[in-house]
Amino acid sequence: MNIIETRNGGYLFTLKGKLSKTLQDEYKKRLKEEENRDENSSFLILMLLMIFPVVLIHPILFSFIPISLISYYFGNRLYIKKKEETIKVNIFEGSFAINVHINKSHFFKHFDSNNIEQLYIRKIEQNKYCLCLIIKHPIRQQIALITGNEDKLAELVDLKNKIHNYFDIQEDELEGEFNYEKLELPKRKRQYFNLFHQDINDIRLNSVIHLKGNDHHITKINQLDWKNGMVSYQFTLETEEALFYHSSPAERLLFLEKEMTDINAIGLNPCQTELEGLDKILYHKGTNFYQTEQNKGKLFEGKTLLHDHVLQLLYENKEKQRFLRIFVLDGDTKAMLGEIVEEHQLQEILPETEEWN
Amino acid sequence: MKLSLSRLELSATINWGRKHLTSILKKTLPLLGIGTIISLTAIPYPIFETWIKGFTFFGIPSLLYFGSSAILYLSKSKSKIRCTNEELYIQNGKEEFRIPTQQIAQFYLKYNSAKTRNSDQAKVDLMLLTKDSQEYDCFNGKGLPAMDGRELEDSLQQFLGIEDYYVEGEYQVKGHQKESLIESDLPKGESVGQILSFGTEEGIILKKFQYNWDHSSPDQMFWVETGETLSILYKKEELYHKEFKVNTTLFFREIGLANTISWEELPHIFHYKDELFELIEENSGRFLSSYAEKKEIPVQQKLYQNLQNKQLFRIVLYADLTIEISKS
Numbered sequence: 264m265n266i267i268e269t270r271n272g273g274y275l276f277t278l279k280g281k282l283s284k285t286l287q288d289e290y291k292k293r294l295k296e297e298e299n300r301d302e303n304s305s306f307l308i309l310m311l312l313m314i315f316p317v318v319l320i321h322p323i324l325f326s327f328i329p330i331s332l333i334s335y336y337f338g339n340r341l342y343i344k345k346k347e348e349t350i351k352v353n354i355f356e357g358s359f360a361i362n363v364h365i366n367k368s369h370f371f372k373h374f375d376s377n378n379i380e381q382l383y384i385r386k387i388e389q390n391k392y393c394l395c396l397i398i399k400h401p402i403r404q405q406i407a408l409i410t411g412n413e414d415k416l417a418e419l420v421d422l423k424n425k426i427h428n429y430f431d432i433q434e435d436e437l438e439g440e441f442n443y444e445k446l447e448l449p450k451r452k453r454q455y456f457n458l459f460h461q462d463i464n465d466i467r468l469n470s471v472i473h474l475k476g477n478d479h480h481i482t483k484i485n486q487l488d489w490k491n492g493m494v495s496y497q498f499t500l501e502t503e504e505a506l507f508y509h510s511s512p513a514e515r516l517l518f519l520e521k522e523m524t525d526i527n528a529i530g531l532n533p534c535q536t537e538l539e540g541l542d543k544i545l546y547h548k549g550t551n552f553y554q555t556e557q558n559k560g561k562l563f564e565g566k567t568l569l570h571d572h573v574l575q576l577l578y579e580n581k582e583k584q585r586f587l588r589i590f591v592l593d594g595d596t597k598a599m600l601g602e603i604v605e606e607h608q609l610q611e612i613l614p615e616t617e618e619w620n
Numbered sequence: 621m622k623l624s625l626s627r628l629e630l631s632a633t634i635n636w637g638r639k640h641l642t643s644i645l646k647k648t649l650p651l652l653g654i655g656t657i658i659s660l661t662a663i664p665y666p667i668f669e670t671w672i673k674g675f676t677f678f679g680i681p682s683l684l685y686f687g688s689s690a691i692l693y694l695s696k697s698k699s700k701i702r703c704t705n706e707e708l709y710i711q712n713g714k715e716e717f718r719i720p721t722q723q724i725a726q727f728y729l730k731y732n733s734a735k736t737r738n739s740d741q742a743k744v745d746l747m748l749l750t751k752d753s754q755e756y757d758c759f760n761g762k763g764l765p766a767m768d769g770r771e772l773e774d775s776l777q778q779f780l781g782i783e784d785y786y787v788e789g790e791y792q793v794k795g796h797q798k799e800s801l802i803e804s805d806l807p808k809g810e811s812v813g814q815i816l817s818f819g820t821e822e823g824i825i826l827k828k829f830q831y832n833w834d835h836s837s838p839d840q841m842f843w844v845e846t847g848e849t850l851s852i853l854y855k856k857e858e859l860y861h862k863e864f865k866v867n868t869t870l871f872f873r874e875i876g877l878a879n880t881i882s883w884e885e886l887p888h889i890f891h892y893k894d895e896l897f898e899l900i901e902e903n904s905g906r907f908l909s910s911y912a913e914k915k916e917i918p919v920q921q922k923l924y925q926n927l928q929n930k931q932l933f934r935i936v937l938y939a940d941l942t943i944e945i946s947k948s
Contacts (some may be wrong), residue, residue, distance in 0.1 A: 277733070453780055454625075492913055492917050512944060554868060559941055
């Protein structure tokens, strides 16, 4: 869909699609009236006149004239039936119009914006959706406007929302309305693989990394998109441990973490799901952990969103060598205990072992 | 369009002749097919008494039809596009175009109304937007089918790890309005991949952040890889400050605010390890963690300085939640 803001403050939407059956019939009726003075037919007559001398060579060749006429008619029908029209939707103060050009003739349908109750999307059959309009006068009725398959669906949703926004139409939920939900995707990670100068972005699912002298297989990747625009990754290894990459504007951390089985040891109650009032200093096995950061974000596994608001508290010891990560998932408080990994200890990143994509 | 994607390279070949040919065949083949079927009903008549005559009436029109299509196919050129992690290379016939990938800000599709009018598909041009706001038409306005264009745009962006956003006037194939973005105001200057010298050290810029303040000029922050460690540099008024992160809890305890971490309670003056720091600047604005962000991240900053040794404390509040303290 192409959107142009017109000079008078309105919008012009151009999309390829199909008009609904009702509008098509209306359009065809009008097309029939215009057909007689169609330029195409005059061109056809000219062609016939030019071919006529050739036809005179043999009387049987006469039969080609009706054949060509019939095939032209059917071919054109078939072509028009399959072709998607360029539909122009024009909205401007007080008016809403649909404009279609087909083979130099055009069809125009106009609605008064005061007359529009609302637009909505309906599922007609499998893989076929329709953008409908409800008008108030002369009687409250629904008019189907544009139909399309799943590929066109998002475009229709866009169009609907834009028109609603422009005319300031309050949207009511209707029976039989199709609700389109937008997928939430994590921040993009680059796809190319660096052979040299490798970094954390080169670690992929099912790849092998060389960490602290051992080879590890990556079995799962979780991504956390933080509210401050930074990204963290959790690479789960086959040993139940995980390599956690954390980034904040002023720091980049990499640590090897393991889930704590007993969170009572740091004075946490497993039923406690409110992290706000948690102590700023936690004690575990002779080490004091000091809170260094709290952050909120979205948790993704691969490309699927698992949690919308994950609150994480990050604790570190005085030497910044050991870390404690506390967060709530599904009403469960979890704590991960980690130890720092120097960047040179993560040496080799090999591409994924299985077929990708 | 032939698109091949590997871990190291993305390449695509577009054969304009084929694009053109398929669109023409789509229009005319039903006509030829119906014509042929109707002509076949004429077989019992004496016109087909010999094979030669049959060939004349059947073969010659078909030959002409396919022959002209073949000429059309051969007369159109090809376009090639190749992208590695360092460079994007586009070849249009004999023209060549190269650009380092670091400079690419975004790909987007522009509606080509002239080509669409004569076609049964929407046609678009693939446009390239650089970080210094220059625009390039990748295929010189030849008009790619919208679906192909979208596929190419999407794979290029995914390959390079560029966030997809809405560019003014962009044509959207699959719809769902992409979100608009906030671009960093000062795209010029140091950029990712360049070498930066500060003091006696130098290193490669890995990341660039920007703070757009409401009432003063933007500040920048860089992650610089010097070969040994990652240095964090804060650039304020053409001066670089090398920064280290300070633990929040420990900081608040040190300045005498035990058991609390709160932005509101930050004093104007504090003692940190027997040195006096004074508030010299207070700012609010928005933070951009990469070249372009979909969301504005509200940010507040307090800058403290020790007047004797000019040491700085920078305390930043991101998204009204995360407090980060750096010392330089």
